[in-house]
Amino acid sequence: MKPGIHPAYGPVVFRDSASGTAFLTRxxxxxxxxxxxxxxxxxxxxxxxxxxxxxxxxxxxxxVLDTGGRVERFERRYGAR
Incomplete structure (x- = not known):
């Protein structure tokens, strides 16, 4: 690798703001x-x-999406065939 053009690569802690879990990685x-x-x-x-x-x-x-409700609505609008 060419010196001086790449960002520093090192240990960093990523903390999830929703759950508070922290991960130590690079x-x-x-x-x-x-x-x-x-x-x-x-x-x-x-x-x-x-x-x-x-x-x-x-x-x-x-x-899980309610696909049954969508199908019933479609059949009411356009009729079951």
Whole structure:
């Protein structure tokens, strides 16, 4: 890699604002906020709106659409054939 043109790649903590869960990983994102982890080190903190800890698909709380109501409404409007 060419020196001086790539962003710094290092440990960053991503915190889910919906569930409060924090993930320590590596990224090129930078932040002015910091957080002290249980390992005694301080890392940059990036707050995210949604993650795998709060996304409905990952948590199993996804809603199922009522397709039966749509079909009945269509048949009422245009008649069943």
């Amino acid at each position: 990224s090129t994102m930078a932040s002015d906020k910091t957080i002290a982890c249980e390992d005694g080190n301080t890392y940059p903190l990036v707050d995210v709106e949604i993650s795998s800890a709060s996304h409905p698909f990952s948590t199993g709380t996804a809603r």
